[in-house]
Amino acid sequence: MRHWIHGPLGRLHGQLPHDEETNVVFFRGPPGGELAVFVTEPCNAKAHGPWFAYYRGGHLRTGFSFEALGDRVGEDPDVLLPALVAAGLVGPHAQHGTEDFEERIVRAITEALSLPELELP
Template sequence: MTGWIKSGVLAWVEGTRYDDETVLVYFKGVDRGFVRDGLIAVRRPPFACGGDVGGGEWGVVVHPMYDPARDDYDLIDHRKLCPPGAELVVFVPNPCVAKAHGPQAYHYRDGRTVSCVDYEAPTDVGEYWPNELAAVITAAGPDPEDLDKEEQLTRLISDHFGLPPLDRGSLAVDRDLVAAHEG
């Protein structure tokens, strides 16, 4: 299921119509504790986590994009959560909650950025905007006129990496932490 790309993961889990400012992180090659501790260190504690996974499988966490209580609106550097042997696929459904910009996806491997996918121009590649997925996206030929192009592109990226589908029942949400963050 990829409907969360339109509103954010927590809004999708809760079934609300309001967008949230969360980031979905799939991780492989590191355990959830490593990712959790890394997020806590940069003041983005996980709001939700998927179940335990074995080696070589994709785990999932959801964390806040910003920390408004500290007036911290900078994006975090996910490369620090991706040591050698690890891989991350990061989805940012609402980089601008006013929806002035479309979603973004990032692929990290061994501590480096491999792909940055801007859903508004998914095949763009640049010196500071690597995109190994550009060829995959071009070959798949997503329909730019499709009203569900965000979901279409999310499915393409997810299928390419073999990411498990996100299921509302598979995420444990820390509602107290969410409430305290919104506080």
């Protein structure tokens, strides 16, 4: 099964999202499969930018803020590192501050995880 969900969700990181937070979630497989969570419009009052988390088998494999790609967390925080380096997002040849920086992050993640194109209603 493959499915995208767009909009506020229930509890994320133990917190109920506020109206200003928008989450885009992709899941595939049976229960315990994969879950990719993009927090695309986080709460500005909390002073944090967009966030990504990737779960497999119910465990956080990797998670990071779009504002601090070098500060990854999870059981395998570097699972997406090759894709981020290849996209010029981290490493010695990283290109920060470009207008399309966040779009490049999303593209690198979706390509590395072979996620389908998001189709919004």
